[in-house]
Amino acid sequence: MTQSVEVDLNHNLGREEARRRIAGNIGSLPEHLPGNVADVAHRWEGDTLKLTLGAMGQEVLGDIDVREDSVHVTVTLPPMLALFAGAIQAALNRKGSDLLLEDRSDD
Template sequence: MSKAITLTIPHELGRAEAKRRIDEGFASFAQHMGAAAGVLSKDWTGDDRLTFALAALGQRISGSIEVEDAAVRLEVLLPNLLAMVADKVRGRLKKEGQLMLEKK
């Protein structure tokens, strides 16, 4: 059974800078999700919504990232195999997202 993960990560970057960092850091995010040996697709719909899908080792992960002025909302649908470790995936995504959106 698949499992959805939803995270909201606050930031102080403004919408445009948060979107730029997400766009540049997406390859790293995808590697953490297991796409290093898989197929990755991403598409910005509208100005502030990134939809993505990746497939690796016979599993498909999909989701979206909504960029707001002071927060980013991430929704990821994990397939059966990864659903069993959803809490670990959630923790890793939160940590990586916070690092990516940290004000420097």
């Protein structure tokens, strides 16, 4: 059975700025995830970023729903990775807001 992990990340950026920052930082996502993430595919559906991650030979699905004052992250783990749900939730709580940081690569 799959296991879902959900986290809310509060911000005061507004929806458009939060969406812009997430779009600018999504390429660094594998650096912030535990385990060996081999592949990340993503697409926007309105204000929701749909993710498919290849990790440990498994497919992990994620949604990042950008709201005016928060970001709601849902990660759906396949049965073989459900054991890591607690570690993934802790990592999202600790490092998830890094996706909302200003991209400083142009400085």
